[in-house]
Amino acid sequence: MLSILEANFRGEKYPIYISDNAIKHLSIHLQSLKNNYLIICDDVFKNKKKHPDDKFTNILKNSRVLYYKAGIKNKTSKYADKIIQFFYKNNISRDCAIISIGGGVVGDIVAFAASIYHRGLKLIHVPTSMTSMIDSSIGGKTGFNRYDVVNLCGTYFHPKSSFIDTRFLKTLSQRDFSSGLAEIIKKAIIFDEELFDYLIKNKDDILKLTPKIIYETIVKSVKIKLLITSSDEKESNQRLLLNYGHTFGQALEGYFGINQKFLTHGEAVSLGIIAASKLVDKKYKLNTLNTNKNLLKNFKLPTNFSDLKIKNKININNLIKNLNNDKKRTIHGIRFIVSKKKGTGQIIYEKNKDLIKQSFKSILS
Numbered sequence: 586m587l588s589i590l591e592a593n594f595r596g597e598k599y600p601i602y603i604s605d606n607a608i609k610h611l612s613i614h615l616q617s618l619k620n621n622y623l624i625i626c627d628d629v630f631k632n633k634k635k636h637p638d639d640k641f642t643n644i645l646k647n648s649r650v651l652y653y654k655a656g657i658k659n660k661t662s663k664y665a666d667k668i669i670q671f672f673y674k675n676n677i678s679r680d681c682a683i684i685s686i687g688g689g690v691v692g693d694i695v696a697f698a699a700s701i702y703h704r705g706l707k708l709i710h711v712p713t714s715m716t717s718m719i720d721s722s723i724g725g726k727t728g729f730n731r732y733d734v735v736n737l738c739g740t741y742f743h744p745k746s747s748f749i750d751t752r753f754l755k756t757l758s759q760r761d762f763s764s765g766l767a768e769i770i771k772k773a774i775i776f777d778e779e780l781f782d783y784l785i786k787n788k789d790d791i792l793k794l795t796p797k798i799i800y801e802t803i804v805k806s807v808k809i810k811l812l813i814t815s816s817d818e819k820e821s822n823q824r825l826l827l828n829y830g831h832t833f834g835q836a837l838e839g840y841f842g843i844n845q846k847f848l849t850h851g852e853a854v855s856l857g858i859i860a861a862s863k864l865v866d867k868k869y870k871l872n873t874l875n876t877n878k879n880l881l882k883n884f885k886l887p888t889n890f891s892d893l894k895i896k897n898k899i900n901i902n903n904l905i906k907n908l909n910n911d912k913k914r915t916i917h918g919i920r921f922i923v924s925k926k927k928g929t930g931q932i933i934y935e936k937n938k939d940l941i942k943q944s945f946k947s948i949l950s
Contacts, residue, residue, distance in 0.1 A: 589601070589602055594743055597743045603751075603804055604751070607751075608748070622648070622681060624651070627691050631652055660690045669698050678703075687711075693728050710744045714765055715769075735839075769802065773927070774877060775928075776813065778927050826930040830853075837904065840904055848893065856948045862924070865925060868923075869925060901946065
């Protein structure tokens with residue numbers, strides 16, 4: 586199984602290899618670089634049991650590697666500086682390639698460092714989590730968190746190529762895998778009714794990581810992300826739809842200080858989708874909530890805080906305060922992405938605090 590998709594952004598074209606053996610293609614590419622590259626790798630891959638094959642083991646063994654302890658708490662300027670220091674100590678030239686191997690945290694912060702060192706180095710993504718494969722490694726966003734705000738600082742910087750090897754998904758916990766699926770579900774709800782139905786039909790095979798179905802799911806999701814982001818690279822219109830579930834979700838993340846022990850990003854998005862569904866149902870007298878809730882439940886994602894067994898009592902006023910501090914706030918109100926029916930999304934601006942409070946209550950009761 587192999588697809589080579591072309592990412593086509595303004596002035597930037599590059600291939601995305603999607604396969605159950607993409608490491609083979611990465612290995613061939615690295616040979617052409619003649620050792621003029623550095624690898625920044627999630628330190629989970631210090632454990633050879635996590636390696637998909639011997640080729641991957643040999644790549645790490647025969648390369649200059651900085652192992653990065655991933656996790657949302659390490660997505661900071663301090664760790665970006667450690668990566669930059671790694672570049673500096675290796676005295677790299679401007680034509681050196683930087684290989685990012687890991688999930689969304691590793692990919693985002695390595696891409697940020699690569700984008701500013703020598704005003705831009707060659708970047709290659711090797712995403713290893715579901716979230717990074719189908720979302721964060723595509724579209725050129727980089728960044729790190731600051732003041733408990735997700736990706737408060739960042740740049741736009743595209744890789745020269747990406748290699749998605751579906752075998753890495755076997756290294757994930759059930760919780761991390763399901764969290765990544767939230768980003769696929771988000772795209773299905775706001776953009777692709779066929780994908781929505783495909784997810785329902787194939788839910789068991791997706792959860793069992795059936796190779797052919799997982800491969801097809803990732804290809805479908807990556808194509809959607811490319812279609813949306815290539816037409817609106819700097820998030821001025823259509824790309825904003827990808828923030829579905831994120832306005833409410835990031836208020837929740839901020840509440841817990843971006844602590845994934847309590848709440849992963851995908852879980853926050855899942856709860857955000859429920860709150861956004863409640864908002865659109867109340868505002869337009871619709872009934873989207875049950876349909877979206879059932880899809881999320883099928884993939885073991887939370888639809889209420891009780892699903893997470895969090896004992897903390899949540900203060901809704903603090904959640905609303907987080908919304909007011911979010912970059913999605915405008916003079917027209919807080920910007921929300923909503924879906925009036927599956928496969929469609931739109932941008933609205935809402936000032937009605939009672940309606941927003943009711944939306945939050947739908948995930949707290």
